[in-house]
Amino acid sequence: xxxxxxxxxxxxxxxxxxxxxxxxxxxxxxxxxxxxxxxxxxxxxxxxxxxxxxxxxxxxxxxxxxxxxxxxxxxxxxxxxxxxxxxxxxxxxxxxxxxxxxxxxxxxxxxxxxxxxxxxxxxxxxxxxxxxxxxxxxxxxxxxxxxxxxxxxxxxxxxxxxxxxxxxxxxxxxxxxxxxxx
Amino acid sequence: xxxxxxxxxxxxxxxxxxxxxxxxxxxxxxxxxxxxxxxxxxxxxxxxxxxxxxxxxxxxxxxxxxxxxxxxxxxxxxxxxxxxxxxxxxxxxxxxxxxxxxxxxxxxxxxxxxxxxxxxxxxxxxxxxxxxxxxxxxxxxxxxxxxxxxxxxxxxxxxxxxxxxxxxxxxxxxxxxxxxxx
Numbered sequence: 001x002x003x004x005x006x007x008x009x010x011x012x013x014x015x016x017x018x019x020x021x022x023x024x025x026x027x028x029x030x031x032x033x034x035x036x037x038x039x040x041x042x043x044x045x046x047x048x049x050x051x052x053x054x055x056x057x058x059x060x061x062x063x064x065x066x067x068x069x070x071x072x073x074x075x076x077x078x079x080x081x082x083x084x085x086x087x088x089x090x091x092x093x094x095x096x097x098x099x100x101x102x103x104x105x106x107x108x109x110x111x112x113x114x115x116x117x118x119x120x121x122x123x124x125x126x127x128x129x130x131x132x133x134x135x136x137x138x139x140x141x142x143x144x145x146x147x148x149x150x151x152x153x154x155x156x157x158x159x160x161x162x163x164x165x166x167x168x169x170x171x172x173x174x175x176x177x178x179x180x181x182x
Numbered sequence: 183x184x185x186x187x188x189x190x191x192x193x194x195x196x197x198x199x200x201x202x203x204x205x206x207x208x209x210x211x212x213x214x215x216x217x218x219x220x221x222x223x224x225x226x227x228x229x230x231x232x233x234x235x236x237x238x239x240x241x242x243x244x245x246x247x248x249x250x251x252x253x254x255x256x257x258x259x260x261x262x263x264x265x266x267x268x269x270x271x272x273x274x275x276x277x278x279x280x281x282x283x284x285x286x287x288x289x290x291x292x293x294x295x296x297x298x299x300x301x302x303x304x305x306x307x308x309x310x311x312x313x314x315x316x317x318x319x320x321x322x323x324x325x326x327x328x329x330x331x332x333x334x335x336x337x338x339x340x341x342x343x344x345x346x347x348x349x350x351x352x353x354x355x356x357x358x359x360x361x362x363x364x
Contacts, residue, residue: 011340014217016198035196038220039340040232040314048230048316050222077351085359127309132222132318134230136310155337155347158193158221160357166334166348169259175342177267 001102004117004142009045012071012117013037017153018080018162020070020115021051022101023060024108029101031093031112032057033084035156037069045139046124052133056088061135065123066107069137070115073150074164080154081162106140116148183284186299186324191227194253194299195219199335200262200344202252202297203233204283205242206290211283213275213294214239215266217338219251227321228306234315238270243317247305248289251319252297255332256346262336263344288322298333300325 013019016038022031032055040046047069051058061067072080079097086093094101094110101110104120111118120143125136152165195201198220204213214237222228229251233240243249254262261279268275276283276292283292286302293300302325307318334347 014198014340015337015345016196016220035198036221038198038230038232039218040316046314048220048314050220074351078353078356081353081356085356125310125313128307128318131307132228132230134222134318136314136316152348154351155197157350158196160352160354160360162351162353163197163347164349164351165337165345167346168339169256169336169344169346170342171260171263171344172342174260174263174267177269178342 001111001118001143001145004144006045006139006142007043009119009139009142010039010042013039013047015153016155017071018156020072020080020083020112021057022068022070022109022112023057023064024110025060025063029094029110030057030060030088031083031099033080040136047121047137047139049135049137050133051135061123062129064108066109067121067137068104068107068109068111069119069121070112071117071153073116073148074152074154075150076114077154077162104141111143116145116151118143183293183300183325183327186326188227188321188324189225191301191321191324192221192224195221195229197335198337199253200338202254202262202265202294203239204250204252204291204294205239205246206292207242207245211276211292212239212242212270213265213281215262222318229303229319229321231317231319232315233317243305244311246290248291249303249319250286250289250291250293251301251303252294253299253335255298255330256334256336257332258296259336259344286323293325298327298330
């Protein structure tokens with residue numbers, strides 16, 4: 001994996017793909033599946049997400065204030081769904097699903113080698129955690145795999161079906177107000 | 183348009199499509215384009231979004247605490263991008279882009295007739311508006327157009343290109359932990 005400039009991070013979150021979230025707690029890695037997230041700021045990149053006490057990852061995230069957001073592409077869709085349908089409470093998901101943890105640089109939670117991109121995150125704001133499970137994360141280091149040729153992500157439709165990225169529309173010439181986003 | 187049950191709303195937000203947001207201020211309608219949003223709760227449906235003071239809609243939203251989130255499908259992609267590249271400060275966007283405002287039931291902001299789905303929203307929480315421009319909206323009434331045959335939404339990639347929904351993966355049988363989401 002090579003470093004991804006921090007100003008590129010929002011471009012992978014804004015489309016709204018299903019992502020994986022890794023945490024580390026007392027030397028044990030865990031991973032969950034997440035679709036409720038959004039970009040909050042360009043640089044430093046901030047990401048909001050919903051992780052509630054019913055999620056086994058909640059304790060590790062609140063205790064350590066760190067996680068990794070990993071972006072899977074479509075070849076990992078079935079595995080990603082299965083990861084979201086069991087719990088770290090009784091399952092070593094890295095082992096069960098054959099994921100390869102890679103040491104991150106700035107957080108203890110692991111990167112996932114099989115994912116196209118990985119974002120090391122620290123919790124930046126917990127004001128709305130108690131009310132909504134809403135965390136604000138700051139991405140402190142980002143990585144991408146230049147050899148990962150599959151670029152298509154997938155999006156949860158909330159009913160067990162998922163949209164795979166299809167045709168790309170190039171409307172760059174219409175972005176007259178936002179030249180910095182091109 | 184017919185009523186969409188509130189428990190169906192998150193299924194249209196969770197995939198992360200580009201949406202339109204309408205507001206009303208002193209009898210004047212406005213509309214903006216938005217990609218930074220996420221589902222926060224199933225029922226009542228809560229949606230978080232980022233709208234900052236630099237957005238002309240910010241004042242109407244903070245003043246009236248109401249808006250409509252409208253979900254465009256792919257035939258509206260170019261128009262949606264153009265809406266995001268001019269300002270209600272000097273443009274009547276409903277007129278300029280040929281959008282048809284329809285009276286909502288519970289808020290003053292208008293529905294958009296050309297959109298597949300419309301969600302009437304009230305601001306539920308403003309705790310993080312000053313720090314991040316983060317609003318929590320509650321959807322109080324939802325609508326869908328049963329005659330709208332195009333169902334494909336599109337997703338912003340943050341660089342003037344957009345992903346159109348492609349292939350649908352049906353992984354319902356793997357959702358063993360979330361039977362209520364099927």
